[in-house]
Amino acid sequence: MFNFINVYIKTLGCNINNLESEKNFFYLKYFKIVLQKNFYNSNLLLINTCVIRNNPQRKIFKELNKWQFLKKYKKIIIFLTGCFSEFNNLKQSKILKIDILFNSSCSIYLNKMILFYIKNKKKIYFIKKKINFFYKNKINNYLLIMKGCNHNCSYCIIPQIKGKEYYFDYNFLLNNIINNIKKPYYEITLLGQNVNSYYSKFINFDSLIFNISKIKNIKRINFLSSNIKDFTKNFYFLFKNIKKISNHIHLPIQSGSNFVLKKMNRKYSIEEYFFFIKKLKRIKSVTISTDIIISFPSENFFEFDKSLKIIKKILFVDIYYFLYSKKKNTISYNFKNNNKYNNFKLKLFQKSIKNNNLIFLNKKERVLVLGYIKKNIFIGKMDCFKLVFFEYFKYEIIGNFILVKIISIKNNFFLGIYDN
Numbered sequence: 001m002f003n004f005i006n007v008y009i010k011t012l013g014c015n016i017n018n019l020e021s022e023k024n025f026f027y028l029k030y031f032k033i034v035l036q037k038n039f040y041n042s043n044l045l046l047i048n049t050c051v052i053r054n055n056p057q058r059k060i061f062k063e064l065n066k067w068q069f070l071k072k073y074k075k076i077i078i079f080l081t082g083c084f085s086e087f088n089n090l091k092q093s094k095i096l097k098i099d100i101l102f103n104s105s106c107s108i109y110l111n112k113m114i115l116f117y118i119k120n121k122k123k124i125y126f127i128k129k130k131i132n133f134f135y136k137n138k139i140n141n142y143l144l145i146m147k148g149c150n151h152n153c154s155y156c157i158i159p160q161i162k163g164k165e166y167y168f169d170y171n172f173l174l175n176n177i178i179n180n181i182k183k184p185y186y187e188i189t190l191l192g193q194n195v196n197s198y199y200s201k202f203i204n205f206d207s208l209i210f211n212i213s214k215i216k217n218i219k220r221i222n223f224l225s226s227n228i229k230d231f232t233k234n235f236y237f238l239f240k241n242i243k244k245i246s247n248h249i250h251l252p253i254q255s256g257s258n259f260v261l262k263k264m265n266r267k268y269s270i271e272e273y274f275f276f277i278k279k280l281k282r283i284k285s286v287t288i289s290t291d292i293i294i295s296f297p298s299e300n301f302f303e304f305d306k307s308l309k310i311i312k313k314i315l316f317v318d319i320y321y322f323l324y325s326k327k328k329n330t331i332s333y334n335f336k337n338n339n340k341y342n343n344f345k346l347k348l349f350q351k352s353i354k355n356n357n358l359i360f361l362n363k364k365e366r367v368l369v370l371g372y373i374k375k376n377i378f379i380g381k382m383d384c385f386k387l388v389f390f391e392y393f394k395y396e397i398i399g400n401f402i403l404v405k406i407i408s409i410k411n412n413f414f415l416g417i418y419d420n
Helices: 015-028 054-071 083-087 090-095 104-120 158-162 170-180 205-213 233-241 258-264 270-283 301-313 342-352 356-360
Strands: 005-011 033-035 044-049 077-082 100-102 124-126 140-144 186-191 218-224 248-250 287-294 318-323 364-374 377-382 387-391 401-409 413-419
Touching: 005 015, 015 044, 015 077, 015 104, 015 140, 015 186, 044 054, 044 083, 054 077, 077 083, 077 104, 100 104, 104 124, 140 170, 170 205, 186 205, 205 218, 205 233, 218 248, 233 270, 287 301, 287 342, 301 342, 318 342, 356 401, 364 387, 364 413, 387 401
Parallel strands: 005 033, 005 044, 044 077, 077 100, 100 124, 140 186, 186 218, 248 287, 287 318, 387 413
Antiparallel strands: 364 377, 364 401, 377 387, 401 413
């Protein structure tokens, strides 16, 4: 059908989906492939989907409409994977006119699915429950340590899509890390829907971090996303004594109101959240990012105002905010929801968000040097995942941690000076 394959991959959703897209690209390397930036130049189109919120779900249909229009004039194969493939039934998926539908556990069979489709020209719908593991060998590594969630928040569809928490075997994880790390410089990001609840064969999340920190080649350990209720007392000790642990934590708060948090079934209070952050800041300088849901059912303006106050009280480096998305098979689906003031609340929230990046101005920050974009202009990443551009002349610094003084703040990145 094709002499060589031009591939276009569209990824929606979280870092776990980004990791799975890399996995799909890795398995496609069996063929002669070229990764394209535009879908109209490609003959294999893959969309990695997310259904946690309504906005990414709308994007799925918009993207597929474009691709199906292109299919009238060009021979292409349309793939769909991700949360949508696991959450929606096959009848709904067939309406979308997708050629190959598979979930994340079937990526290993991607090559066989393409060959079968080309030979037989029959649509493939392949859903498998067994989880496959993948690890990528590069400077920034994303390591999936668990899937699913046991918390059952009233608004969340993840327990229905991913099921109960499943933890990858500790020895299996450690062997994969050791076998794949060959360069003398690395950072690792531990991923999971509820990453700090990890527990496998008497090894909990704290023990996992401690043992990973012993690996010499790993110089920074990140993790996301975590729940305040799953941190143990031992974590404070680790955070204080292991310098490899990132000085940034992503800690979803979801709402500034205890009443709304109870409705969400979040199982912690605002006071507990404050206490945890204060304890971390006593140990060392730390930055926090968070998630907030706007206009949750039963959230009146009094409750909403508490969320506005909390973002002023805590200097979050990043706030990922979303309008509440009503999802079937969730507890909150049956809650009464007043949508009248959704857009007003959203605009009010956007105006209340301050540029907290100013706290980094004229300060020296630890940066992992990722590479260079042109002669003497290097790019690095801070603990809080912010990108920094700076000028230097030695290429040996790539892959190492250096101190960079932040001199200018742009919308999506910083400018800095290398500091000896």
